[in-house]
Amino acid sequence: MPTRSPGFSTLAVHAGAQPDPTTGARATPIYQTTSFVFNDADHAAALFGLQQFGNIYTRIMNPTQAVLEERIAALEGGTAALATASGHAAQMLAFHTIMGAGDNFVAARQLYGGSVNQFGHAFRNFDWQVRWADSADPESFESQIDDRTKAIFIESLANPGGTFVDIAGVAEVARRHGLPLIVDNTLASPYLLRPIEHGADIVIHSLTKFLGGHGNSMGGIIVDGGTFDWSKSGKYPMLSEPRPEYAGMVLHQTFGNFAFAIAARVLGLRDLGPAISPFNAFLILTGIETLPLRMQRHSDNALAVAKWLKEHERIAWVRYAGLEDDPNHALQQRYSPKGAGSVFTFGIKGGYEAGKAFVEGLKLFSHLANIGDTRSLVIHPASTTHRQLTEEQQVSAGAGPDVVRLSIGIEDAADIIADLEQSLARV
Numbered sequence: 001m002p003t004r005s006p007g008f009s010t011l012a013v014h015a016g017a018q019p020d021p022t023t024g025a026r027a028t029p030i031y032q033t034t035s036f037v038f039n040d041a042d043h044a045a046a047l048f049g050l051q052q053f054g055n056i057y058t059r060i061m062n063p064t065q066a067v068l069e070e071r072i073a074a075l076e077g078g079t080a081a082l083a084t085a086s087g088h089a090a091q092m093l094a095f096h097t098i099m100g101a102g103d104n105f106v107a108a109r110q111l112y113g114g115s116v117n118q119f120g121h122a123f124r125n126f127d128w129q130v131r132w133a134d135s136a137d138p139e140s141f142e143s144q145i146d147d148r149t150k151a152i153f154i155e156s157l158a159n160p161g162g163t164f165v166d167i168a169g170v171a172e173v174a175r176r177h178g179l180p181l182i183v184d185n186t187l188a189s190p191y192l193l194r195p196i197e198h199g200a201d202i203v204i205h206s207l208t209k210f211l212g213g214h215g216n217s218m219g220g221i222i223v224d225g226g227t228f229d230w231s232k233s234g235k236y237p238m239l240s241e242p243r244p245e246y247a248g249m250v251l252h253q254t255f256g257n258f259a260f261a262i263a264a265r266v267l268g269l270r271d272l273g274p275a276i277s278p279f280n281a282f283l284i285l286t287g288i289e290t291l292p293l294r295m296q297r298h299s300d301n302a303l304a305v306a307k308w309l310k311e312h313e314r315i316a317w318v319r320y321a322g323l324e325d326d327p328n329h330a331l332q333q334r335y336s337p338k339g340a341g342s343v344f345t346f347g348i349k350g351g352y353e354a355g356k357a358f359v360e361g362l363k364l365f366s367h368l369a370n371i372g373d374t375r376s377l378v379i380h381p382a383s384t385t386h387r388q389l390t391e392e393q394q395v396s397a398g399a400g401p402d403v404v405r406l407s408i409g410i411e412d413a414a415d416i417i418a419d420l421e422q423s424l425a426r427v
């Protein structure tokens with residue numbers, strides 16, 4: 001009899017986890033320990049030399065973290081994953097694995113403001129250069145590529161604009177130039193969209209958002225799609241050349257289609273250090289068990305709210321890809337037919353000041369700099385998350401002065417709408 005492959009909701013509950021072999025505990029235990037006792041000196045040597053997989057020290061690997069990694073790799077359809085302390089740490093380690101001083105990568109301009117900053121400022125200290133392209137135009141990535149380009153980076157569903165990107169179109173450009181496509185899938189989550197199926201090679205998440213889902217823990221992850229040939233061009237020496245730290249081992253040769261995840265762990269996480277805490281890994285794992293239920297509810301609520309806002313006289317415009325007349329609707333239908341997610345923006349009549357006053361008048365919504373919580377959240381990006389950017393950068397990132405960003409929670413849609421109504425009435 002053919003074996004059935006488990007469905008997404010089953011993987012969300014079970015992938016990577018077994019009853020604890022020592023105690024029988026059914027929930028994954030929090031292995032709150034810094035280090036692990038070796039069986040003997042040969043065992044220790046084999047672990048340090050990467051001849052055997054196993055736990056050494058929680059900065060490098062931990063059993064609670066390992067379940068989280070295996071689960072998300074399964075949900076994204078990747079070969080392996082590496083959890084990190086935050087989404088930003090995941091981005092730093094992913095680029096550290098492929099970039100050297102003087103190299104560049106091409107990124108969509110339509111990104112979370114913190115990523116625009118990280119790429120444009122912090123990464124410059126490593127002499128890694130970012131070049132900007134337009135996510136709505138896959139060919140605009142091509143004109144930025146030169147022989148020092150190492151990757152293309154996009155968000156599948158951009159924060160804060162809530163727009164879907166033609167991942168397959170950008171993947172085609174990456175393939176033509178022998179470059180890996182790295183996709184930040186934070187806003188969509190693998191429940192709505194699985195970028196590897198559309199040509200992505202590496203998927204990144206801020207686990208702080210929908211995967212954890214409850215606004216209580218920071219985390220990030222890198223998922224290795226196992227699709228990219230790191231040895232072909234000679235442009236990725238950390239993967240394709242002998243590593244002095246590991247007695248001349250060539251990581252791509254030894255680890256094949258999960259070499260990227262291994263390199264990010266043993267050359268990046270080990271030396272740069274942004275490990276996730278076992279407690280956060282546990283909380284995020286618990287959150288993932290209900291990801292399919294939450295994500296569907298987030299999307300259904302957001303669609304109801306977007307439709308209501310669109311009819312309101314004090315609202316200038318609403319951009320939500322789930323609305324049938326939205327310019328991004330066709331891409332949403334193609335890439336994420338179950339729903340358009342929780343996060344979207346709208347323009348309030350009266351601009352910057354009206355936006356600030358509206359946010360202050362909300363009661364059920366929390367005014368804070370996060371998305372992807374069970375609770376409904378609101379922010380005025382131009383005065384907060386995107387304030388470091390120039391007005392031109394704000395507008396091109398979908399965060400101009402009149403823009404309000406909502407992250408719709410899983411409360412009753414009628415209560416969410418009632419709160420928006422009372423605050424709009426007072427602006």
Ligand code: PLP
Nearest residue numbers: 086087088112159186206208219
């Ligand atoms: N990517 C996206 C799309 C985000 O929205 C964020 C944070 O808001 C990040 C990455 C960074 O994640 P973290 O805050 O976990 O470092």
